[in-house]
Amino acid sequence: MNVIDTEGLGKRYGDTWALRECTLALPAGHLIALVGPNGAGKTTLMNMTAGLAVPTAGTVTVLGGRPAGSPAALDGIAFVAQDAPVYKNLSVADMLHLTGNLNRSFDRAFARARLDELGIPARKKSGKLSGGQQAQLALTLALARRPRLLILDEPLAALDPLARQDFLATVMTAMADDGVSVLLSSHALAELDRVADYLVVLSGGEVRLDGETDDLLACHRVLTGPVAEADAYAGQFDVVQDRRGGAQAHLLVRTPGPAAAPARAGWEAHQVGLEELILAYLRSPGTAARPLALHAEPTEVAR
Amino acid sequence: MTVLTMPAQPGQDHEPRPLPWRRMAWVTWRQHRATLISLPATLGAIAVFLLIAGLKIHHDYAVLTACHPFQSSACQQLNSNFNQTDWTIGNTLLILMNLAPALLGAFAGAPVLARELETGTFRYAWTQGYGRERWAIAKLTLLAVAVVAVTGAFSQLFTWFFAPFLAQESLNVISATVFATRGLVFAAWTLLAFALGAFFGMLFRRILPAMAVTLGVYLGLALAAWTFLRKHYFLSLVTSNPAITGGRITNSSPWILNHWFVGSTQWVRYIPVSRYWPMQFIEAGWLLVLSALLVAATVWLVRRRAV
Numbered sequence: 001m002n003v004i005d006t007e008g009l010g011k012r013y014g015d016t017w018a019l020r021e022c023t024l025a026l027p028a029g030h031l032i033a034l035v036g037p038n039g040a041g042k043t044t045l046m047n048m049t050a051g052l053a054v055p056t057a058g059t060v061t062v063l064g065g066r067p068a069g070s071p072a073a074l075d076g077i078a079f080v081a082q083d084a085p086v087y088k089n090l091s092v093a094d095m096l097h098l099t100g101n102l103n104r105s106f107d108r109a110f111a112r113a114r115l116d117e118l119g120i121p122a123r124k125k126s127g128k129l130s131g132g133q134q135a136q137l138a139l140t141l142a143l144a145r146r147p148r149l150l151i152l153d154e155p156l157a158a159l160d161p162l163a164r165q166d167f168l169a170t171v172m173t174a175m176a177d178d179g180v181s182v183l184l185s186s187h188a189l190a191e192l193d194r195v196a197d198y199l200v201v202l203s204g205g206e207v208r209l210d211g212e213t214d215d216l217l218a219c220h221r222v223l224t225g226p227v228a229e230a231d232a233y234a235g236q237f238d239v240v241q242d243r244r245g246g247a248q249a250h251l252l253v254r255t256p257g258p259a260a261a262p263a264r265a266g267w268e269a270h271q272v273g274l275e276e277l278i279l280a281y282l283r284s285p286g287t288a289a290r291p292l293a294l295h296a297e298p299t300e301v302a303r
Numbered sequence: 304m305t306v307l308t309m310p311a312q313p314g315q316d317h318e319p320r321p322l323p324w325r326r327m328a329w330v331t332w333r334q335h336r337a338t339l340i341s342l343p344a345t346l347g348a349i350a351v352f353l354l355i356a357g358l359k360i361h362h363d364y365a366v367l368t369a370c371h372p373f374q375s376s377a378c379q380q381l382n383s384n385f386n387q388t389d390w391t392i393g394n395t396l397l398i399l400m401n402l403a404p405a406l407l408g409a410f411a412g413a414p415v416l417a418r419e420l421e422t423g424t425f426r427y428a429w430t431q432g433y434g435r436e437r438w439a440i441a442k443l444t445l446l447a448v449a450v451v452a453v454t455g456a457f458s459q460l461f462t463w464f465f466a467p468f469l470a471q472e473s474l475n476v477i478s479a480t481v482f483a484t485r486g487l488v489f490a491a492w493t494l495l496a497f498a499l500g501a502f503f504g505m506l507f508r509r510i511l512p513a514m515a516v517t518l519g520v521y522l523g524l525a526l527a528a529w530t531f532l533r534k535h536y537f538l539s540l541v542t543s544n545p546a547i548t549g550g551r552i553t554n555s556s557p558w559i560l561n562h563w564f565v566g567s568t569q570w571v572r573y574i575p576v577s578r579y580w581p582m583q584f585i586e587a588g589w590l591l592v593l594s595a596l597l598v599a600a601t602v603w604l605v606r607r608r609a610v
Contacts, residue, residue, distance in 0.1 A: 050430050054607075074432050075319050081426035087334065088422070094333055101326040102431035102438070104319060138427075145432070 001064040003028045003149045003181040004049055008058035011044045018044040019205045022058070026183070026198065028148075030212070031175060033196030034185040035278055040202040042185040043082060046153045049183070050079040063148055075104055078147035082154045084138035088127025092137060095126055099141045111144035114170075132163035139167065143174050150174070152184045156191060164188075168195055189275045199274070201281050208281040213274060220277055223251045225267035233264060241280040252280045322433050327441030334442075338411045339449060346457045353396070357464035360389050364467035385471060393468045400461055400484040404496040405521040407450065412500020413513035415446060416601070420508040420608075429605075439605040443501055443598050450497050451490045458489035469554040476579050477558050479529040486580075487587035495590045496521050498597035505604045528586070534560050536585045538578045543570045 002025050010020040019041035026032050034042050047053035048060050051069020059067075066073040086095055092115060100106040115122065118140075120133050129137060135155060142150055150171070156164045172195060174180050186192055199216060201209040209216065220240070225233065230249035234242060237253035244250070252272060272280075332339060367385050370378035416439070419425040429435035462485040468474060474481050483492055499520055504513040539560055542548070547557060548569045557573040564570070574582070 052426060052429060071319050071321065071432070071434055074430065074434060077430070079426070079430040081423065081430075083423065085423040085427045087424055087427075090333065098330055098333060099431065101330050102322075102428075102433040104322060104432050 001028050002026055003032075004060070004062055004183065005065070006045075006049075006058060006060045009045070009048065009055055009060050010057035011041075011048060011053060012056040017056075017205050019048075019202075020057070022207055024200065024207065024210060026200070026210075028181045029179065030198035031171070031182045031184060031196050032198040032200060033192040034183060034200045034202065035187065035189060035192065036202035036208075037187060037282065041205040042202055043153055044205075045202070046079070046151055046183070046185060050077060050081075050151055052079075076148045077151060078142035078145045078149075079151045080135075080138045080142050080153065080155060083158065084135045084155070086126040086134055086138055086141075089125065091123055091125055092120055092129070093122040095137065095141060096122075096144075099145070103145050105146050107144045107146055111140050114140045114143075118166075131158040132160065132167075135159055135163070135167060136170070139170060143170070143180075146178065147180060150180050150182045152182065154185055154187075156186055156188050164191055171195075189278055193274045196274075199278070201278055203282050209278075216277060217272060217274065219255050220272045221253055221255055222270045222272050222276075223253055223267050224248055224270065225264070229264075229266065233267065241284050252277075319432075321437060324437075324441055327433070327438065328445060331442050331445045335415070335446060338446070342407070342411060342450070343453050346453055350457060350460050353460055353464045356392055357460075360393065360464070360467050363389055364471065367471075390468065390472060393465060393472075396461070397465065397468075397480055397484065400458075400489070401480055401525070404454070404489070404493040405518050405525070407454070407493055408496025408498075408500040408521055409514040409517045411446070411450065412497040413504045413517050414510050415442065415501050415504060416605070417504030417508060417510040417513045420505070421510055425608075436602055436606050439602045440598075443498075443601065447494055447497055447594075447598070451494050454493040455487075455490035458485055461485065461489075473552050473554055473556070475554045475556060475558070475576050477533075477574060477576055477582060479533075482533070482579075482582070482586075483525065483528070486583040488583055488590065491587040491590035491594075492525065494594045495524070495597075498594040498601070502597045502601045502604075505601045505608070533582065533586065534574075536582055538581055538585075539572050539574050541570060541572050543568045545569075547571060547573060 004024060004026040006022050006024045009022040009024075011018045012020075022041075022045065034045065036042055044053065048055050049062060049068055051073060062068055062073050063076045066076065087098070090098065096108060096111050096115075100108055112122070115137070118133070118136050120129065120137060126134065126137060135158060139152070139155070142152075152171070155167060159167060168191065171182055171184070175182060184192075184196070197213050199210065199213050200207060223233065223237075225248070227244050227247055227249045230242070230244060230251065234251055234253075237251065237255070239251055239253050241252040242249070243252075363381075363385055367378070367381045370381055372378065373382075416425075419428055428438060431438075465481070465484070469476065469481070476482065476485065483489060496517065500513060500517040503516045503520075504510065507513045507516070543565075548562065548571050550556065555576050557575045560572045560574065562569055562571040
């Protein structure tokens with residue numbers, strides 16, 4: 001089953017398309033990272049998936065064909081919007097009671113236990129909690145609804161590194177225990193490297209890349225070799241990014257399959273890191289590729 | 304086109320039953336506790352004052368009407384005292400009563416939805432399993448019922464409080480400032496103000512502009528009703544009866560809409576005080592319809608609101 005299906009989905013605000021021609025089939029059981037720069041259309045896509053925004057074009061369904069925003073869809077999805085909105089004048093206990101009343105299923109015992117674990121006092125006003133605690137409260141409320149799909153819009157943005165780890169640990173535990181699927185948007189790529197197993201890259205309102213991270217990593221290689229042969233060699237591949245130094249050229253290419261790139265004398269093929277891959281797709285096509293420092297050491301020659 | 308030939312739609316085979324309305328009762332109470340406590344508390348405090356002041360005023364009036372002979376200086380002194388001291392209180396409260404619905408609409412109605420949109424909590428509220436239309440309908444209905452119940456009861460007390468002034472100040476129950484403070488229409492005007500507040504709150508998505516526009520539109524409508532609408536409820540009569548055309552003004556004098564002469568006979572178009580209840584029903588009726596339309600428009604905006 002797919003947790004999210006979109007077909008030619010688009011949203012226009014005034015003259016600007018925030019998202020367009022977005023066709024995705026996101027499978028269940030993954031932590032799907034939705035990445036892209038600010039203004040890429042991440043929030044727009046999430047709002048339409050949660051039923052908050054109405055598409056200008058196309059369709060979006062969730063959990064195997066339920067129209068976004070329909071009662072059946074709202075029942076199965078929990079959405080934590082950016083900045084984790086909670087009623088600041090209500091106590092934590094009241095937020096629990098409120099969410100319990102507004103939903104068919106709500107695991108109060110789970111929510112209480114988790115808040116205890118996090119040291120969030122039930123009597124405290126939500127508005128008096130720290131940013132990290134508010135995010136954890138919103139996440140707890142969402143998880144206690146026992147959703148099948150959890151949508152988190154920039155949940156890490158307001159958190160310090162420790163809180164980010166705690167937050168992601170909670171999400172991972174819920175995935176393992178309840179089999180909940182997660183769609184999480186972020187521009188903090190480093191954190192996602194470890195946890196996301198499915199990737200959607202958005203830029204300028206369009207999908208640049210999507211797929212399981214293992215598959216994506218398996219079918220991309222950085223080819224390094226002499227500049228003089230670069231043009232001839234590049235012609236054989238789908239080149240995502242072409243960077244040339246004085247003598248060496250670095251071609252980030254998409255190989256036809258997980259199979260290794262054909263060897264050519266004088267060239268080396270390296271695996272590509274997730275962050276590097278995302279950045280490469282965000283930079284191309286269009287803007288001239290600026291020199292890019294490699295984050296990770298090129299680890300191993302491709303098999 | 305029959306059910307049998309419909310392909311099984313994934314996800315629609317288990318369309319959930321809506322969550323019960325009563326769940327919104329707690330939600331509404333908890334979220335709007337400040338309003339739901341402070342409104343009755345404020346009106347309750349004023350009611351205590353009305354009761355205490357009202358007993359004194361009723362007593363003063365009873366003494367005054369029993370005073371005999373009326374032309375004696377003692378009676379004239381009582382009369383003058385009543386017209387100054389008691390009427391100052393009565394007149395002030397009458398003005399406040401005419402403004403109360405507007406204030407209630409601005410302070411209790413406008414923030415109901417505007418605060419959710421201003422603070423972003425609508426993104427929480429509208430993505431819960433309850434569903435945003437039903438959430439809005441339940442919340443607005445419950446708050447409207449509370450507002451109508453409290454203000455309706457309050458206006459009955461005010462009606463009792465104000466009774467001595469009608470005869471004494473030659474005000475009748477269909478005169479502009481008195482009519483809207485009693486019977487059905489005070490609660491109906493308050494309902495309209497609340498509905499205006501909620502509607503403009505949803506339209507502007509900001510509390511302050513919604514409050515300002517609610518006040519403005521309410522006062523405009525109230526003024527239109529005073530000066531224009533009430534004359535046109537098709538209840539006016541025409542007469543040349545000198546008792547009506549030229550009688551002394553009392554609290555049972557009709558509302559004279561206009562007059563003209565045919566030869567030396569004066570004719571008037573007027574609305575007799577006996578038309579009080581038909582006027583009440585007509586005015587409460589259109590206020591109720593307008594309020595219902597505003598609530599429906601507000602719910603439509605909630606449904607359509609794209610973010």
